[in-house]
Amino acid sequence: xxxxxxxTEKKFSLQTFFFxxxxxxxxxxVMINIINAHLSPYYLNTFTLLDATxxxxxxxxxxxxxxxxxxxxxxxxxxxxxxALSSVVMAVLYNAGVPMYLAMLACLSVGLICGFINGILxxxxxxxxxxxxxxxxxxxxxxxxxxILENQAAGGxxxxxxxxxxxxxxxxxxxxxxxxxxALVFAFxxxxxTFGRKVYAIGNNAVASRFSGVKVDKMKVIVFTLTGxxxxxxxxxxxxxxxxxxxxxxxxxxxxxxxxxxxxxxSTSGGKGxxxxxxxxxxxxxLLRYGLGLINVSSQIxxxxxxxxxxxxxxxxxxxxxxxxxxx
Amino acid sequence: MSKYILELKGITKTFPGxxxxxxxxxxxxxxxxxxxxxxxxxxxxxxxxIITGVHQPDEGEIYFKGEQVVIDNPNDSKKLGIAAIYxxxxxxxxxxxxxxxxxxxxxxxxxxxxxxxxxxxxxxxxYLDELGANFExxxxxxxxxxxxxxxxxxxxxxxxxxxxxxxDEPTSSLTTSESEDLxxxxxxxxxxxxxxxxxxxxxxDMYRLADIVTxxxxxxxxxxxxxxxxxxxxxxxxxxxxxxxQLFPEKKRVLGKEILKVHGLGKIGYFSxxxxxxxxxxxxxxxxxxxxxxxxxxxxxxxxxxxxxxxIYLEGSEVEINHPSDAMQLGIGYLxxxxxxxxxxxxxxxxxxxxLSALDKISRNGWLNKKEEIKIAKRLADKVNxxxxxxxxxxxxxxxxxxxxxxxxKLLTADLKIIILDExxxxxxxxxxxxxxxxxxxxxxQGYAIIMISSEMPEILGMSDRILVMREGRITAEMxxxxxxxxxxxxxxxKKTA
Numbered sequence: 005x006x007x008x009x010x011x012t013e014k015k016f017s018l019q020t021f022f023f024x025x026x027x028x029x030x031x032x033x034v035m036i037n038i039i040n041a042h043l044s045p046y047y048l049n050t051f052t053l054l055d056a057t058x059x060x061x062x063x064x065x066x067x068x069x070x071x072x073x074x075x076x077x078x079x080x081x082x083x084x085x086x087x088a089l090s091s092v093v094m095a096v097l098y099n100a101g102v103p104m105y106l107a108m109l110a111c112l113s114v115g116l117i118c119g120f121i122n123g124i125l126x127x128x129x130x131x132x133x134x135x136x137x138x139x140x141x142x143x144x145x146x147x148x149x150x151x152i153l154e155n156q157a158a159g160g161x162x163x164x165x166x167x168x169x170x171x172x173x174x175x176x177x178x179x180x181x182x183x184x185x186x187a188l189v190f191a192f193x194x195x196x197x198t199f200g201r202k203v204y205a206i207g208n209n210a211v212a213s214r215f216s217g218v219k220v221d222k223m224k225v226i227v228f229t230l231t232g233x234x235x236x237x238x239x240x241x242x243x244x245x246x247x248x249x250x251x252x253x254x255x256x257x258x259x260x261x262x263x264x265x266x267x268x269x270x271s272t273s274g275g276k277g278x279x280x281x282x283x284x285x286x287x288x289x290x291l292l293r294y295g296l297g298l299i300n301v302s303s304q305i306x307x308x309x310x311x312x313x314x315x316x317x318x319x320x321x322x323x324x325x326x327x328x329x330x331x332x
Numbered sequence: 333m334s335k336y337i338l339e340l341k342g343i344t345k346t347f348p349g350x351x352x353x354x355x356x357x358x359x360x361x362x363x364x365x366x367x368x369x370x371x372x373x374x375x376x377x378x379x380x381x382i383i384t385g386v387h388q389p390d391e392g393e394i395y396f397k398g399e400q401v402v403i404d405n406p407n408d409s410k411k412l413g414i415a416a417i418y419x420x421x422x423x424x425x426x427x428x429x430x431x432x433x434x435x436x437x438x439x440x441x442x443x444x445x446x447x448x449x450x451x452x453x454x455x456x457x458x459y460l461d462e463l464g465a466n467f468e469x470x471x472x473x474x475x476x477x478x479x480x481x482x483x484x485x486x487x488x489x490x491x492x493x494x495x496x497x498x499x500d501e502p503t504s505s506l507t508t509s510e511s512e513d514l515x516x517x518x519x520x521x522x523x524x525x526x527x528x529x530x531x532x533x534x535x536x537d538m539y540r541l542a543d544i545v546t547x548x549x550x551x552x553x554x555x556x557x558x559x560x561x562x563x564x565x566x567x568x569x570x571x572x573x574x575x576x577x578q579l580f581p582e583k584k585r586v587l588g589k590e591i592l593k594v595h596g597l598g599k600i601g602y603f604s605x606x607x608x609x610x611x612x613x614x615x616x617x618x619x620x621x622x623x624x625x626x627x628x629x630x631x632x633x634x635x636x637x638x639x640x641x642x643x644i645y646l647e648g649s650e651v652e653i654n655h656p657s658d659a660m661q662l663g664i665g666y667l668x669x670x671x672x673x674x675x676x677x678x679x680x681x682x683x684x685x686x687x688l689s690a691l692d693k694i695s696r697n698g699w700l701n702k703k704e705e706i707k708i709a710k711r712l713a714d715k716v717n718x719x720x721x722x723x724x725x726x727x728x729x730x731x732x733x734x735x736x737x738x739x740x741x742k743l744l745t746a747d748l749k750i751i752i753l754d755e756x757x758x759x760x761x762x763x764x765x766x767x768x769x770x771x772x773x774x775x776x777x778q779g780y781a782i783i784m785i786s787s788e789m790p791e792i793l794g795m796s797d798r799i800l801v802m803r804e805g806r807i808t809a810e811m812x813x814x815x816x817x818x819x820x821x822x823x824x825x826x827k828k829t830a
Contacts, residue, residue, distance in 0.1 A: 010718065
């Protein structure tokens with residue numbers, strides 16, 4: 005038989021163990037908490053911390069599937085508009101006498117359809133990049149939301165609906181509990197299933213994946229549809245939190261979701277990144293915003309800070325790649 | 333003053349692992365049309381790239397008009413007056429003919445730095461008229477036919493005062509009458525003192541046009557003859573006449589029953605009227621020149637591309653294949669020509685690469701079983717004798733031959749009956765080549781049916797039980813391994829269109 009023996013054991017190396025993006029994220033996470041604790045004496049209090057999560061976790065439901073999209077090497081910037089459209093449809097239906105649970109179902113369906121349309125367009129028109137397709141649908145979906153509701157607010161939802169955004173289960177915010185479960189599901193999906201493996205394969209080399217029998221187009225449609233669906237879930241939470249809706253809600257959500265994913269170590273050129281990093285960076289971005297809110301920093305300055313954080317993180321990760329290359 | 337305008341002596345060029353040119357000599361007289369011939373991979377392209385400064389030789393000297401020169405980059409060769417016209421015109425489709433001709437050496441008003449379009453347009457028209465072109469210098473490049481674009485390329489060479497023009501397979505995509513026009517232009521250039529190096533696979537080009545022919549084979553200089561002094565047979569022998577070494581395992585297989593039948597398969601613009609059969613345990617060699625439609629045909633059978641006409645029968649019943657996953661389900665595997673772009677995920681370890689085409693084998697209800705994955709990867713990597721430290725080694729760290737073995741291992745994960753190998757030994761060294769041949773023979777003995785696409789004569793002859801030759805999208809010859817000869821194959825691959 006063969007004279008060479010191919011090892012099947014992974015050698016543990018301290019260097020590679022500590023040379024991981026997630027450690028840096030953990031460091032940033034701890035630092036932000038320390039800074040926040042200094043800014044407000046009430047910060048390091050279980051209730052405040054739990055309360056803080058209610059403020060940003062709606063976006064996190066978009067960031068989870070967005071990680072899949074960006075691992076493909078694609079992007080979806082239509083999610084903010086999808087939030088608005090699905091929310092507006094739900095409000096209008098409810099106010100027209102449709103039972104709330106059906107209106108909520110309609111909200112989820114609208115998200116699903118929006119995502120499906122994105123997926124189909126991207127797969128059918130290969131010469132258009134995902135950013136162009138979703139830029140178009142971003143304008144389109146927002147436009148439809150304006151046509152449906154004009155520039156008005158709609159609300160008057162039943163009392164129980166506010167539970168989604170504000171409710172607690174056994175002392176834990178409902179949104180946090182659901183996010184924990186969902187994040188776990190997405191992490192397993194990406195790392196432990198054939199589905200996740202195919203996502204990475206396509207992101208690394210779509211041509212080789214196709215030659216290996218991976219149904220690239222089908223996978224893309226599924227992931228974009230999933231993104232649309234999860235965006236509608238985020239829309240439910242956001243609408244519940246606000247108690248009413250307008251066609252202009254959730255503007256800039258796409259940027260926050262993408263920032264969370266990219267900061268989490270998912271490369272925009274595709275094929276790389278882990279769910280744990282994305283989850284960490286969801287809390288980094290969220291708590292950073294919360295902390296800045298504590299000291300009354302204006303929202304424009306918040307955007308500047310998040311932008312800078314993103315640039316620095318992209319710079320460090322590209323440095324990372326270069327160092328990795330020079331080692332060979 | 334030397335009697336040669338361009339002379340190359342002892343040119344040697346080595347790329348990592350491959351000697352692309354080995355002590356090649358070449359002499360070009362002023363006002364001469366010199367044909368350069370050889371098989372695919374004989375070193376012609378590298379040779380041209382040395383002259384045009386794309387590559388620099390490791391050894392050897394270049395003389396231009398008797399003086400030794402160093403050509404460090406394409407600009408140097410341009411300055412000397414050397415221009416190359418490639419098979420696929422390297423033009424700017426959205427610019428005008430004038431712009432294409434003068435790009436890089438525009439007429440500029442010395443004071444205002446303004447571009448002198450009127451002057452350039454007029455001058456471009458002058459060149460076009462000289463070449464007998466039937467279009468205006470202000471036409472958009474993309475509105476022109478391939479033949480017309482080639483005339484623009486020649487005009488471009490003239491505008492750069494080229495004294496040596498290299499034409500790389502200029503007639504390969506031209507019709508007979510267009511070729512005739514090109515011959516006429518080449519002749520008039522020759523008569524006005526320009527030297528032309530003419531590369532072509534078509535013998536009729538050479539006989540019609542060239543005064544003298546130089547043959548390269550296996551990166552080496554074989555000889556130079558006057559076109560009228562050398563017979564067709566001698567020339568073919570010079571091009572292919574290498575010894576077949578003991579690279580190939582013995583053929584002692586029993587052929588089984590027919591497993592694949594392709595009937596009348598066609599795809600407009602790529603191949604047409606393709607019919608053949610394949611038996612269990614058979615190695616079917618599919619050869620022809622690059623661009624003859626071999627890859628497109630096999631990719632259609634594998635479901636990468638669609639076909640417009642015809643039927644595919646597997647074990648007697650007709651099948652429809654719309655996607656590679658359909659083909660793999662039916663037991664057809666394909667080893668792509670470009671293993672780095674189409675066969676592997678270079679950033680991944682061996683284990684993930686090997687399992688990618690068999691994810692359902694290493695999973696239950698969609699859940700990956702990584703232990704099983706490692707086990708399968710290890711077994712298959714050992715089976716094809718991949719040289720690696722561990723199954724987690726990244727594909728990009730392996731040598732070309734080992735990468736190819738990994739792609740073969742990938743094929744073996746599926747329950748295949750038919751394996752299509754597209755140029756399986758491209759760019760791998762001799763050792764890995766013979767290892768791949770051994771694997772192929774093993775597989776055939778085990779009852780796999782194999783289609784091997786190859787441009788390399790010796791491996792087609794050494795490996796195949798039966799050989800199909802394609803030219804311009806059609807099968808032009810079918811022969812058994814015994815009756816095949818290099819001459820017969822080359823004749824079928826290059827036969828003049830009636």
